[in-house]
Every structure is written in C-alpha cells, then in structure tokens.
Amino acid sequence: MKSIERKSLIYKTGVEYGDYTINIAEGCSHGCKYPCYAMMMAKRFGKAKTYEDWCEPKIVSNALELLDKELPKMKENIKSIQLCFTTDPFMYNYPEISNLSLNCIKKINSYGIPCTALTKGLLPQELENLSKNNEYGITLISLNEDFRKEMEPGSAPYKDRIERLKYLHNKGCKTWVSIEPYPTPNFIEQDLSDILKELSFVDKIIFGRLNYNAKVSQYKNYKQFFNDMANIVIDFCKLNNKQYHIKDGTITQ
Numbered sequence: 001m002k003s004i005e006r007k008s009l010i011y012k013t014g015v016e017y018g019d020y021t022i023n024i025a026e027g028c029s030h031g032c033k034y035p036c037y038a039m040m041m042a043k044r045f046g047k048a049k050t051y052e053d054w055c056e057p058k059i060v061s062n063a064l065e066l067l068d069k070e071l072p073k074m075k076e077n078i079k080s081i082q083l084c085f086t087t088d089p090f091m092y093n094y095p096e097i098s099n100l101s102l103n104c105i106k107k108i109n110s111y112g113i114p115c116t117a118l119t120k121g122l123l124p125q126e127l128e129n130l131s132k133n134n135e136y137g138i139t140l141i142s143l144n145e146d147f148r149k150e151m152e153p154g155s156a157p158y159k160d161r162i163e164r165l166k167y168l169h170n171k172g173c174k175t176w177v178s179i180e181p182y183p184t185p186n187f188i189e190q191d192l193s194d195i196l197k198e199l200s201f202v203d204k205i206i207f208g209r210l211n212y213n214a215k216v217s218q219y220k221n222y223k224q225f226f227n228d229m230a231n232i233v234i235d236f237c238k239l240n241n242k243q244y245h246i247k248d249g250t251i252t253q
C-alpha cells in the first residue's frame with residue numbers, strides 16, 4: 001500500500017470528548033458518504049483530490065519512530081490517546097493498518113498511557129491481551145446492511161463489528177459505541193431502541209446527530225427528532241447504568 005512520512009504524530013484534539021490523538025494513515029478505505037468530515041478537510045487542504053483518492057489510504061510509515069521520539073517528552077501531559085480522528089485505525093481488510101495500530105497501542109501503553117480506539121472495521125482479538133485501561137469502540141448508526149453498503153461502502157458488516165466488540169467485552173475489556181452521525185428518517189426508517197438493545201453490553205454510549213448533509217433539514221421536524229432520539233439514549237443509559245455523552249448541537253431548543 002502507499003505510504004507517507006510525517007513530521008509529528010501526537011497532537012491535542014479539539015474534539016469534545018478527546019484528549020490527545022494520533023492518525024496512523026492519511027485517507028480511509030471505508031469511504032463514508034455522510035459525508036466524512038476528515039475527507040472534506042483533506043480535500044480543502046489538498047491532501048486528497050477526489051473521493052477515490054481519499055479511499056486509497058496511505059500508511060504513516062514512521063509512526064512508531066515518531067512515538068519513540070514524542071512519548072518521552074509528552075507523557076506527563078497525556079491522560080489518554082485516541083486512535084483516530086481523521087482516519088480509521090482498523091480499516092476493514094487492511095492488515096497493515098491494523099498491525100500498525102496494534103503496535104502503536106502497545107507502545108503507548110508501555111508508557112502507562114491508556115488508548116481509546118474507534119472503528120468501523122473489526123477490532124482485532126489481540127486487543128484482549130493489552131492494557132485493561134484501554135477502551136475499544138465501534139461506530140454503529142443502523143442495523144440495516146443495505147444502508148451500511150450505501151453510506152459506509154468499505155466498512156465491516158454491522159453484525160461482525162458488534163460480534164468483535166462483544167468478544168472483547170466478554171474478555172473483560174472496556175467497550176463503547178459511537179452512534180454518530182445518526183440519520184433522520186428520510187435516510188432510513190428505523191427504531192433506535194433496536195440498536196440500543198443490540199449494544200446493551202457496552203459500558204458507554206456516545207450519541208450525535210448527522211451534520212453536513214442538506215437532506216437532514218429536508219426532514220420537517222429534524223430538530224425535534226434529534227431531541228427525541230437523544231432522550232431515548234439518555235433514558236436507556238440511566239436505566240441500565242451506563243455512561244453516556246450527547247454530542248454538542250444534537251439537542252436544541
């Protein structure tokens with residue numbers, strides 16, 4: 001696969017629930033069509049010319065060397081490192097990417113720093129052997145495979161994603177789900193409670209609305225819809241004693 005070298009790797013994220021982050025590739029084969037915010041930024045800054053360009057990831061070949069340089073200097077300030085905000089650490093059918101992410105997590109953990117990983121691919125079973133302070137998550141916005149193929153064409157099937165997450169949960173790992181970007185019913189008619197039921201084993205749920213897509217505002221009561229969905233998540237989490245976070249801008253007056 002194609003590769004790039006970077007000058008630095010660890011940076012502070014502006015994302016509301018993140019601390020520090022690393023991105024081990026440029027581009028992402030999952031090719032989400034919500035659209036993907038990272039792709040929009042990559043296009044704006046000339047890192048990807050087209051959607052097809054974006055879907056052909058370039059691995060950061062010097063990621064481990066950069067961690068060796070940066071971790072000793074930065075370790076005191078870092079509470080946790082998330083993989084990844086502008087790509088996917090476990091891209092489906094990209095073993096080179098998954099191996100690099102695993103090795104990065106091992107290295108970061110060796111400094112006593114926990115990692116959080118989020119994927120639309122498959123979480124490797126090997127994660128069960130790493131620090132139990134790590135947190136492993138999947139993104140899941142539907143259980144409908146036709147919808148997945150349309151919106152996240154290169155990603156792992158939903159069922160397989162959930163199975164792998166459950167496997168890690170059963171091995172005593174902390175697990176979470178990001179139900180984001182949640183679509184309005186003019187994309188797909190579905191019952192959020194069905195999704196929550198499938199994920200009832202996770203420790204934490206993050207919920208957020210779909211942004212950057214004009215079709216959302218074509219749904220007449222979209223603000224009320226997102227308020228209602230957020231309340232379903234909050235009630236579910238309170239009832240089942242789970243941590244939750246509703247992304248800024250999801251609930252409006």
Ligand code: SF4
Pocket residue numbers: 028029030031032036037038039085086087088120
């Ligand atoms: S998985 Fe994330 S980074 Fe990859 S295309 Fe989808 S939204 Fe973008």
